[in-house]
Amino acid sequence: xxxxxxxxxxxxxxxxxxxxxxxxxxxxxxxxxxxxxxxxxxxxxxxxxxxxxxxxxxxxxxxxxxxxxxxxxxxxxxxxxxxxxxxxxxxxxxxxxxxxxxxxxxxxxxxxxxxxxxxxxxxxxxxxxxxxxxxxxxxxxxxxxxxxxxxxxxxxxxxxxxxxxxxxxxxxxxxxxxxxxxxxxxxxxxxxxxxxxxxxxxxxxxxxxxxxxxxxxxxxxxxxxxxxxxxxxxxxxxxxxxxxxxxxxxxxxxxxxxxxxxxxxxxxxxxxxxxxxxxxxxxxxxxxxxxxxxxxxxxxxxxxxxxxxxxxxxxxxxxxxxxxxxxxxxxxxxxxxx
Numbered sequence: 001x002x003x004x005x006x007x008x009x010x011x012x013x014x015x016x017x018x019x020x021x022x023x024x025x026x027x028x029x030x031x032x033x034x035x036x037x038x039x040x041x042x043x044x045x046x047x048x049x050x051x052x053x054x055x056x057x058x059x060x061x062x063x064x065x066x067x068x069x070x071x072x073x074x075x076x077x078x079x080x081x082x083x084x085x086x087x088x089x090x091x092x093x094x095x096x097x098x099x100x101x102x103x104x105x106x107x108x109x110x111x112x113x114x115x116x117x118x119x120x121x122x123x124x125x126x127x128x129x130x131x132x133x134x135x136x137x138x139x140x141x142x143x144x145x146x147x148x149x150x151x152x153x154x155x156x157x158x159x160x161x162x163x164x165x166x167x168x169x170x171x172x173x174x175x176x177x178x179x180x181x182x183x184x185x186x187x188x189x190x191x192x193x194x195x196x197x198x199x200x201x202x203x204x205x206x207x208x209x210x211x212x213x214x215x216x217x218x219x220x221x222x223x224x225x226x227x228x229x230x231x232x233x234x235x236x237x238x239x240x241x242x243x244x245x246x247x248x249x250x251x252x253x254x255x256x257x258x259x260x261x262x263x264x265x266x267x268x269x270x271x272x273x274x275x276x277x278x279x280x281x282x283x284x285x286x287x288x289x290x291x292x293x294x295x296x297x298x299x300x301x302x303x304x305x306x307x308x309x310x311x312x313x314x315x316x317x318x319x320x321x322x323x324x325x326x327x328x329x330x331x332x333x334x335x336x337x338x
């Protein structure tokens with residue numbers, strides 16, 4: 001990648017899990033921007049690694065802590081959006097298409113307030129490439145690029161402050177490149193480049209409430225009754241999980257830029273899709289030296305990348321970033337991310 005978005009102190013792409021972050025507080029969300037990663041802990045601490053689009057307090061640490069405490073975070077290509085412990089939505093970084101939501105401001109070296117939450121308990125933030133979305137009080141707001149009608153039906157180059165996308169009630173959302181998918185009044189809605197899949201998504205979701213969905217840059221993945229469904233582009237095997245069967249239940253799953261991850265029975269993690277940077281792990285024919293990516297698994301089948309061996313350890317979460325994969329493990333004494 002050329003930058004240390006893995007927080008390892010070097011810029012090698014890795015195809016075998018490396019210990020990146022360890023501490024007494026559990027990481028609860030990890031997301032990736034173009035060349036950086038954000039990690040949020042359960043105590044509200046927020047850390048960034050890589051080509052951080054904000055002012056750095058130090059050039060020595062692999063992970064830089066952001067001042068303050070936070071409840072949620074998401075990353076676009078070059079910007080960060082977060083919810084503070086005071087229930088304020090803040091943004092920072094680079095936003096050439098209005099994704100900062102700071103009116104005429106296109107570059108912000110620090111996180112600046114853009115929204116005060118009406119219903120903090122249910123609020124979330126989402127971002128991808130050149131868009132920011134805020135789910136607050138059952139309503140979905142957004143800003144940034146509207147070139148594919150991902151914010152409003154009438155196309156425009158940029159919307160520079162948060163505007164209403166859906167008056168709701170909205171209960172779930174996921175965001176990809178130039179599209180947003182959300183559940184409005186119990187029905188799937190899709191705006192932007194993936195709008196042609198709205199009817200299919202409505203069919204699968206309409207009679208079921210126990211579903212989860214996530215997005216890659218150019219696709220939507222649904223987990224329903226322990227089966228995966230895929231909608232969108234699949235030129236890099238992003239869809240192979242839809243025809244794969246697991247012997248045990250999925251206990252955590254996520255999607256990255258163009259790959260997916262799933263943890264089975266809290267013990268074993270699989271990746272699939274576009275693994276150009278080693279993010280889908282090594283395979284039997286890999287000749288990785290010290291775990292460095294040898295590009296032997298660029299288009300990955302559903303591939304086992306990590307398995308817990310200690311009896312007192314579990315995988316409690318996994319997160320897909322921008323061509324990065326994150327596995328969070330816990331024991332009775334500590335939490336780690338790889």
